Amino acid sequence: MLTHRFLLGRARDALSEEERQVIENAVSSVRQIPPRTQIQRRGELVTHSVMLLDGYMCRYLDDREGYRQLVSLQVPGDFVDLHGFPMKRLDHDVASLGPCTIATFEHRTLAEILERYPRLTRWLWFSTLLDAAIHREWIFRLGRLGAEGRVAHFFCELYARLEMVGLARDGAFALPATQADVAEACGITGVHANRVLRLMRERGFATFRSGEVEITDMPKLKALGEFDPIYLYGQHSAWVAEMREGND
Amino acid sequence: MLTHRFLLGRARDALSEEERQVIENAVSSVRQIPPRTQIQRRGELVTHSVMLLDGYMCRYLDDREGYRQLVSLQVPGDFVDLHGFPMKRLDHDVASLGPCTIATFEHRTLAEILERYPRLTRWLWFSTLLDAAIHREWIFRLGRLGAEGRVAHFFCELYARLEMVGLARDGAFALPATQADVAEACGITGVHANRVLRLMRERGFATFRSGEVEITDMPKLKALGEFDPIYLYGQHSAWVAEMREGND
DNA sequence: CGCCCCATTGAGTGGTTTCAATCGCAGTGG
DNA sequence: CCACTGCGATTGAAACCACTCAATGGGGCG
Numbered sequence: 001m002l003t004h005r006f007l008l009g010r011a012r013d014a015l016s017e018e019e020r021q022v023i024e025n026a027v028s029s030v031r032q033i034p035p036r037t038q039i040q041r042r043g044e045l046v047t048h049s050v051m052l053l054d055g056y057m058c059r060y061l062d063d064r065e066g067y068r069q070l071v072s073l074q075v076p077g078d079f080v081d082l083h084g085f086p087m088k089r090l091d092h093d094v095a096s097l098g099p100c101t102i103a104t105f106e107h108r109t110l111a112e113i114l115e116r117y118p119r120l121t122r123w124l125w126f127s128t129l130l131d132a133a134i135h136r137e138w139i140f141r142l143g144r145l146g147a148e149g150r151v152a153h154f155f156c157e158l159y160a161r162l163e164m165v166g167l168a169r170d171g172a173f174a175l176p177a178t179q180a181d182v183a184e185a186c187g188i189t190g191v192h193a194n195r196v197l198r199l200m201r202e203r204g205f206a207t208f209r210s211g212e213v214e215i216t217d218m219p220k221l222k223a224l225g226e227f228d229p230i231y232l233y234g235q236h237s238a239w240v241a242e243m244r245e246g247n248d
Numbered sequence: 249m250l251t252h253r254f255l256l257g258r259a260r261d262a263l264s265e266e267e268r269q270v271i272e273n274a275v276s277s278v279r280q281i282p283p284r285t286q287i288q289r290r291g292e293l294v295t296h297s298v299m300l301l302d303g304y305m306c307r308y309l310d311d312r313e314g315y316r317q318l319v320s321l322q323v324p325g326d327f328v329d330l331h332g333f334p335m336k337r338l339d340h341d342v343a344s345l346g347p348c349t350i351a352t353f354e355h356r357t358l359a360e361i362l363e364r365y366p367r368l369t370r371w372l373w374f375s376t377l378l379d380a381a382i383h384r385e386w387i388f389r390l391g392r393l394g395a396e397g398r399v400a401h402f403f404c405e406l407y408a409r410l411e412m413v414g415l416a417r418d419g420a421f422a423l424p425a426t427q428a429d430v431a432e433a434c435g436i437t438g439v440h441a442n443r444v445l446r447l448m449r450e451r452g453f454a455t456f457r458s459g460e461v462e463i464t465d466m467p468k469l470k471a472l473g474e475f476d477p478i479y480l481y482g483q484h485s486a487w488v489a490e491m492r493e494g495n496d
Numbered sequence: 497c498g499c500c501c502c503a504t505t506g507a508g509t510g511g512t513t514t515c516a517a518t519c520g521c522a523g524t525g526g
Numbered sequence: 527c528c529a530c531t532g533c534g535a536t537t538g539a540a541a542c543c544a545c546t547c548a549a550t551g552g553g554g555c556g
Contacts, residue, residue, distance in 0.1 A: 043478060061388045064474050069391040071384040086374040091381045091479040115366045122362060125373050126334040131340045132376070135383035136319040140309045142390035143317040145437030147544070178502065187391030192544055194504060203418075226312050230291060231339040394511070426534060440512055442536060 001026055002103050005077030006051055019120050024122055026049075026109045031089040033100040035176075040094035046084040050105045055100030056176055059092050060184065070185040071138070072131065073097075073158070077165040083128045085110050098176030098211075131139055133231045142187045145226065147196045150186040153225030155206055155213055160229045169217035175208065182208070250275055252308030253413040254299055255368070256479050258375055267368050269360065269412075274297075274357045283350040288342035294332040296354045300324055303348030303426055307340050308432065318433040320379065321345075323404070325413040331376045333358050346424030346459075381479045390435045393474065395444045396433040401473030403454055403461055408477045419463035430456070 001007075003023050007015070015023075030053065033039060040046065042061070052074050059072040059080070071092055074080045084090055085107050099184050134157070141153045158175065162168035183193035200206050205221050207214045215221055249255075251271050255263070262334035263271075267403070274319045278301065281287060288294065290309070300322050307320040307328070319340055332338055333355050362369050389401045406423065431441035448454050455462045455471050465467055 051256060059384075061384065061392075063388070063392040067392065069388045071387045078510095083380060086370050087377055087381075087481065089481070091481075092384060114370060118363045118369075121366075121369060122334050125376070128373070129331045129335055130379070132380035132383055133335070135380055135387060136307075136309065136340060138387050139319045139383060139390060140311070142387060144309075144311040144315065153288045155349045179504095180502080189545060191504085191546080195544090198504080233335065233337070233339075235507090282529080335535095428534080437513060438534090439514080439536085442534095443512095 002030065002053060003051065005053070006079060006127075007077075008166065009161070010123070010130070011075045015120070015123065019117065022113060022117060022120060026105050026113065027103045028106045028109065029104045031102060031104070031241045033096045033102060035096055035098050037101075038093055038095040039102075040081060040084075040090050042091060043089065043094050044100045045089055046081065046107070048104050049082045049084050050080045050094075051082075051103045051105065051122075053078050053101040053103055054184045055128065056096055056097040057094060057100055058185075059094050061092050068184045069187065070181070071135065073185060075158070075161055076166065078166060079124075079127055082124060083131070086128075097181065122230070130233060133233065137231050141225075147186065147188045147192055149225050150188065151182060151193070151196050151200065151225075152205065153227050154182065154186055154226050155208075155215060156218075156222055156229075157229040157232075158213070159215060160232055164232070164234070167195065171218060173213055174211060175213050176211045179208075249300060250278065251299065253301070254327060254375075255325075257409070257412045258371070258378070263368070263371065267320045267365065267371075268280050270361060270365060270368060273351050274361065275351045276354045276357065277352045278344065279350060279352070281305075281344045281350060283344055283346050286341055286343040287350075288329060288332075288338050288362045290339060290341050291337065293337055294355070296352050297332050297358070298328045299330075299351045299353065299436075300326045300328050301349040301351055305348055306345055306429070306433075307342050309340050316432045317435065318382065318429070321433060323406070323409055323413065324415060327372075327375055330372060333377070334376075345429065353412060378481055381481065385479050389473075395434065395436045397438055398436065399430060399441070399444050399448065399473075400453065400469045401475050402410065402434055403456075403463060404466075404470055404473050404475040404477075405480075406461070407463060407466075408480055412480070412482070419466060420457060421461055422441065422478040423461050424459045427456075435475065 001024055003020075007020060008024070028048070029123050033055070039050065054076050054145040057080055059074070060068040060070045062068055080102075081090060081094055084147075113124070139159070141150050145153060159168050159171070159173055162173045167173060179193045179197060180190040182197070183190045186193065188196070196207050205215070205217045205224065207216065221227070249272055251268075255268060255271070276296070281303070287298065305322040305328055306316045306318050307322070308316040310316055321487050326348075329338060329342055360371075361372070385405070389398050393401060407416050407419070407421055410421045415421060426443045427445060429439040430445070431438045434441065436444070445456050453463070453465045453472065455464065469475070
């Protein structure tokens with residue numbers, strides 16, 4: 001099932017079998033994307049949305065000097081630009097990090113779901129709002145934490161999100177990114193990211209090397225990043241409970 | 249009409265008269281909120297959402313030492329926590345800045361709209377995603393700009409948003425906030441906010457005094473804050489065009 | 497082998513924070 | 527009318543974090 005991970009990370013069992021099939025059947029095509037490839041450009045009109053099946057993508061804004069600020073990092077199962085459906089136009093760029101596999105959903109198909117499946121609609125809506133909640137936490141990360149805390153928080157978040165879709169365990173997960181990418185996500189320079197990463201390695205908190213993150217002291221890392229995963233709305237959220245009820 | 253400003257800021261004419269009435273009739277109650285009063289707490293279940301009719305509110309996250317990071321500043325017409333409808337639980341606190349007037353919408357009423365009015369649903373969905381777009385820009389602001397640029401960007405955004413709902417003109421608008429509030433929005437300390445504001449005043453860019461912002465050199469301020477209002481999805485967006493078409 | 501990208505390290509600079517003190521102003525009570 | 531109080535704005539000095547500039551090293555790949 002193509003949409004397997006998406007459902008996994010967003011309370012799959014809150015949906016009926018029929019609803020899951022509706023999502024699955026809404027896929028219009030699947031294709032591969034090479035590393036470091038832009039797939040959407042700020043300001044462009046969009047007529048389809050993309051779900052990330054495999055690999056990592058990022059969304060970012062450019063500053064005047066051409067430096068990027070990542071506003072989001074997408075992991076397998078994420079509906080990368082579902083917000084493009086109600087918005088029709090994106091306010092940021094989207095690109096792959098490493099090689100990716102994506103599924104495409106035409107907006108006219110999503111419009112049909114909107115017409116016929118209110119519960120499913122609310123669930124897709126929820127999915128886009130989860131992104132917004134993550135945005136808020138990024139604001140917190142950049143506004144209140146120092147460089148080390150930001151990286152710590154970033155790693156904690158990625159671990160939690162990847163764990164939900166079965167792509168992280170024992171404190172380790174893949175991250176096909178350079179130190180400069182991490183820097184762009186954390187609002188610091190590449191040079192400083194290097195220093196911070198070395199520090200975290202030396203202190204035994206976490207290691208980031210050759211495309212993999214290994215968290216060696218989760219409690220310390222969480223404390224450093226002031227990380228509380230409540231904003232990721234895990235499986236046991238009140239929302240899921242209500243959706244399940246409605247399922248009876 | 250209670251929801252006047254909300255409609256104003258979000259392409260009122262994209263909606264039919266009937267749809268506007270549906271929104272207006274969904275209001276369950278209206279009440280006043282004193283300054284500096286928390287109305288929602290992180291983690292709590294919510295059964296209604298709040299639209300800000302008058303005054304200013306903010307949404308924020310606390311760090312370990314009890315300092316706040318604003319993740320959003322809401323102006324009249326904003327549907328402050330509409331995302332609470334699909335999410336059922338908030339991941340942040342909500343409080344008033346100055347005195348406010350709010351309208352309350354019960355979620356069960358919104359659920360009816362979801363069932364019966366797909367077009368309206370999509371429009372409300374859009375409204376929550378506009379918030380997300382603003383979040384992204386805040387991430388950019390905090391990640392790429394220095395203190396002066398952040399404040400400049402903050403002022404530019406507020407001016408643009410308030411102008412949309414008819415509450416700003418000639419470069420001036422009300423902002424019932426302290427310098428410490430501005431600091432919390434921009435991820436800097438209150439002391440530094442003071443210095444930055446003085447600098448901006450001396451240079452003739454903008455003045456913030458006694459609850460009012462006066463922008464005296466908009467072009468310079470926009471340049472300083474690298475401000476491009478595309479993310480606010482103004483009246484002439486492609487989205488509005490499509491909604492209008494569907495209206496025929 | 498040579499190239500290029502990425503990681504790494506050093507030194508110096510500058511923006512921001514922290515700590516601390518002062519000032520202005522409005523509200524309160526004697 | 528004036529002292530008292532409290533909050534917000536303002537300023538100074540010192541410390542620190544992160545940035546810039548610059549150079550070196552390492553590894554993959556043509």
